[in-house]
Structure formats: C-alpha cells, structure tokens
Amino acid sequence: MSIIEKPLQLQHLSLKNRIIRSAVHSFLADTDGCMTDAEYDMYETLAKNGVGTIITGHCCVDPLGRANPEQVNIYADVFTAQFRRAAELVHAYDVRFIPQLNHAGPRAIDNDDLVDVVARPLKKERHARELTVEEIHHIEECFIDAAKRVKDAGCDGVQLHAAHSYLLSRFIDPLFNQRTDEYGGSIENRFRMTEEIVRGIKAACGEDFPVLLKVNVDTKADDAEGYHEDMVYLLHRAKEIGVELVEFSGADFINQPKTATLYYLPQILRLKKEVPDMPLSLVGGVRSLEDMEKVVSSGIDCVSLGRALIAEPDFVKKALAGGGKSICVSCSRCFVLPHMHPGIRCIWIWKKERARQKKAAAQS
Template sequence: MSQTQTSPLAQPLTLPCGATLKNRIAKSAMSDSLGDGAGNPTDDQIRIYERWAKGGLALSIIGEVQATPHFAEKPGNLILNDHSDQDLPKRLAKAGAIDGAQLWLQLGHAGAMADAGISTPKGPSALDLPGLTCGALTLDEVHALPAEFARTASLAKELGFGGVQVHAAHGFLLSQFLSPLFNKREDAYGGSLQNRMRLLLEVIEAVRMAVGPKYPVGIKLNATDQLEGGFAEDQSLEVIAAVDRTAIDLIDISGGTYFPGAASSSDRAGSGPYFLEFAGRARQKTKIPLMVTGGFKTLAQAESAIIDGKADLIGLARALVVDPELPSFWLTGQRSEPKFPRFKNPPDGGVTAWYTMQITQNAKGDSALSSDDLEGAIEAYKDRDDARRRIWKSRLS
C-alpha cells in the first residue's frame, strides 16, 4: 500500500454536510501557542499552517480558539468575536487552505482549566484541589454558552475557515460537564449522563443553526479521561450515540486530560494508536465519520486503521511537528515513519514545551531542536507565556 493510487490514505472523504476532504490525513488540534498575546494570529502562525497545507494533508485544526478572553487555556490562544481584528484571521484562513487543504477552528473554553494568570477559572462546579481551584458557573452563564460558541462558528465561516470543531475533550469545559469528577451540579446540567451531556448537545445545535447545513461541524470527544471515577468508555459510547442524532460531520476521538498531575495520552508508553480499539466500538454507535487521534507513528498503522474500518480520518499531532511534510511522503510511499526525539526523565509538561517550541522553529524555517535542547525549550516556553500574559492582562482584562 505504498503508492498514491493504492494507499487508502489517498482516498477522498465526503462529510455528511457535502464537503469533501481530499485525503485521510489531518493535523489534529494542538495548542500551538502562536497567538500574539492579545488573541490575534501572528505571521509565524500563518506560515506554519501554510507549511502544513503544502505538506499534503487534507485538514488542519487550530486548537482552542476562544469566544471571549475570560477562559483561555493559554495566553497564546486566539480569540474570535465581534471585537477581533478580521484581516489577520482572513490571512490565516487563506494560508491554511492552500493546495486544497481545509483549515478548521476548534471552538474552545477551558473552564476550570483556564490559565489562572489571565482569568478566574470557573467550571461546572466549584473545586478546591491540589493544583486546581475554580468557581462554579451560574445557570445564566451556562445558558449563555451555546450562543457564544455559535457566534464564533459564524465568524469562522464569514472569515473563510473551512469548518469548526467543538472541543469536548482533554478536560476542558464541555469535557468537564461530561465528567462526574468535575460536574457535581444539581440542576438540569448535572447528575445523570443525560443531564451532563445536555450542554454539549445544546452547543452542537446552536453552532449548526448558526452556520447552516452545508458547513462542516465536528466534535472532539474523549474515549476516556483516564481518571479513576471520571468519564469512562461506556459513557463516551452513550454520548456518541446521542451525537449520532445531531448534524455533526466528524467525530474526533481522543482521550486523557490536562488535570494537574494526570498523565497525558501522548506521554504514555506504547507503540500503537491509543484509541483505535475504542473507535471500533464507537463505529457500532454511529454512522458519522470517525477521526482517531493519538499514537499513530507509522504509515502501516495509519493505513491499517482505514482498511479495518475503525477510522475514516487519521489525526496526527506530534508526527507533524517533527515532520511537517510527512503526508506527502506517506501518500507517495517515500517514508514509513517520522523520527521522534527521546527524552530522559523529562519534567511534567517538559515534552509539551519542547514540541510547542519546535512548532515555532518550523514556522520560522529554523533548524530543528534536538532532545538535548529540552531545558532551553522549557525556559523559552515559560518566558514566552509570561510575556504574553503581560500583554493579555494589559490589553484584554
């Protein structure tokens, strides 16, 4: 399966809304941390999404685009609302759509995980835990959320982005509502799983109403948040069955959470895709196309996932950081796997910092970092976030 004409990765994928992805390779959403600190795209961000588009993929998704400055995950996140500069997002949308690629915005709200340096975190319920303190959203604040997501989606469409993805994974707000660990509410949004998924379904409905029937709308959902007593696979399958009754075009299956101290899926040991077996179970619950993200390291793994019918789209993240042109090489059979760095006893968050700074190297066209650069990457990552927090607080607070 090494040639373009025979590789299952080269097949186009038509979504339920009618839009077509040119092949089966996507860049999943990451926190690229390339915003300017005031919610705007930068030239670096525009360049890296253009580079990924030219690298042969069908779809890129920009992580955590906020409706407001109040609950951002990082000070490098983008903000898209009626007060945003429109020229820079338009440039970004155009750059990411070169060579027939699509660029989608991931609609985000960090909730309890919001960066405490630039916000006052609030989640479904008040929490006071080691490393995580937050207040609870009022019922009025919860009721306002679908319209916020919908307005950002509408602007994404107006500015030329190819689609949007509702972020309900990785421990951010909509994921928090789904999890019994985060959600202790006693109103219509807490308690039973039916209640806990209510906000997510309301957001999906509002976004679809805002963008119309022919615009791609996806969702990112955890298979499990990998926390004891949290959101588990059987619950996720119930949510997928409910989402199947909505007008969603793509379900991106991932997992894990950025809950302080929790191990992320991308840092765990293992040589294969993390959530592929779960995707096989999800296939029995929905006819919506499935994107599976996490752990794909070889061409054979990616092709097998498509051939076996467990995935319709392969989501790559770190593979496209170490090898931005990887899709073009996979589609022509010229490369079987990217070369990943190996780190000895990295500190918590250190690997994420290294990959984030490598994205910046790629955007600037600079030489690649080595694994020996870990300490310097961590320091640069921290210094940049600190600088952007100062900008955020001066201009957006």
C-alpha cells in the same frame, strides 16, 4: 494509491484525503491573540505536504476562558480577518480549514474568578466556583458567536474542543461533573451544554455548516464500561443533531509509553461497530504510514496527526514516498520547549538549530 489518499464525503464536507491535522497549540500567536507570520507559514507548510484537513490550535471564545498567553482569540469581531487569511492560504491547496473553539474553564489564565462544572479546589491554593445556569448559557453564546465569525471568514466549519479536561470535556466526564441540575447526572444531562452549542451554531450558521467534536474516548474515573456506554449515547446523539465527525483522543495520551502506537484504536473500533454511521477519526500514537493505513483500513473514516506533524510538518508526504517512521518519539517536550525557546516546539528541531548556532559561532 494508499487508502489514506482516498477522498471522503461527509454530510456537508468534502475531504480530499483521510488525513487530519489534529488541533495542537502552536505557541506562535502574539500576546494579543493574533496569528503571526510563523503561524500562517505553519498552516501553508502543512497544506503543501499532504494534509487534507487542518484543524487549528484551540481558539479562545471568551476572554475569561483563555488557556495560554499566546493563544489565538476569536471572541470579538476584530479577530475575524486572521482566519480569512489562513483559510485562503490553505484553500489554495484544496485543503479544508477548521478552527477549533475552546473555553479553558478552571484552566484559564489571567482570571481570578475561575469557574468549573462544580466548585472545587485547584492547584496552587486556587479555587473554582460552580458555573450558574445563566453563565453556562453565556458561554454557549460565546461559542456560537465565534462560529459565526469563522464562517464569515470563509472557514470550512468548526470543531468543539470537548477533550483534555477543558470546560466542555469536564461537563461530559463524570469524574468532573457532579452537578445535580439539568447539566449533571446522566450522560444526556452531561452532554447538554455541548449539544446546545451545536444546535445554536446550526441555527446561527445554517444546518449545512459543519460542526465537529473532539472528545476523550476514556476517563480517569473508575467506571470505564459506564463511560463507554456514555460514548455510545454521545455518538448516536451527535449524529442526530448533525455533527459532521467525532475525533477521539484520550485523557492519558501524554502518559503513554514512548514505544506505544495507536493507543485508542481498540476502544474506537468497538464504538464504530456499535455506531457505524457516525464518521470518526483517531488521534494518538500515529507514527508511520502503516499506522495510518491500519486505522483507515479497519473502518475508521479518518486518521489525525498531532505530534508527528510538530516534529515533521512534511511527515505525510515523506511517509507516502516511503520515508518510514516519524522521528517523533512521544517525549512530549513540545509542551514545554516553546517556553524556553520561543518558536520551536520539537526537540529535534531545537537540536538542529543549536548545532547551526554553534557552527555559525565557530565560523565567526
């Protein structure tokens, strides 16, 4: 048995193995924010093929914070049933199903009143105003209400998206947060909004309802060492308030060399050494069974996969059977391809489909 196949008991969550499907936007929901059959099929395919925990693509908790036109919504009760159906599908394979909750902040679409941690100019001559404290509290309640809905749907927990320059990430990162009130300045203050959401979810859903975080392990600000110390504080504090697991990504994953693997492992190992009792997972540049085993054998509790599972939903099963490296080459066309060819995210899948279409046309 590979080390990645070993079960893991977190505080309130039992995982059948160490493999997490990291949240990636599927581009498969309809424009009303509802999952389609293609989305359900995707989750079931992942569950059949060796993934132990599925974290959904980011789900919208506030209609004013929607990031994509085909994003799954969870900001009203009418959206709850779809999560029940998805959870039941993957539970049949003893797989955990954890929706990721998100607010896009100034990256929101269809919103002329854009908000950010502080007022700032945006691209395309747009402008975001500073959130008031009252609005911060309202958004916190949106996250908490969303968590209650997915708990009612039978999901196994939630993950808060505090990475990739969405709203919670922007509060944590000093590059974006120049507030001078209780939500800015020190890392204690910059983490306050996320902490208040975690505490609110625990109060509303029970202390045993799992809450996970996704956070950037790095920043594009100049003070890398200062940000590392911020993450040490964040991990200690996350443990104190009952966070189940912290998944680390990075601010620059999309710009990594195509040949690079395990981009963030050195930083995460350093953090694990300083905060050993906080369960962690790494996502970024995981391309083979060797990579997965290296992460877990080094002491990181889980390993998360994103683009490799976009390219090959059965990658874990094939890797464990000696299938070699992922076909993913980190080209990141999966972020643009669905806009040109709806329903297709990977360039390799598109090439196969194009070849099939050409063959069919030639035979007709």
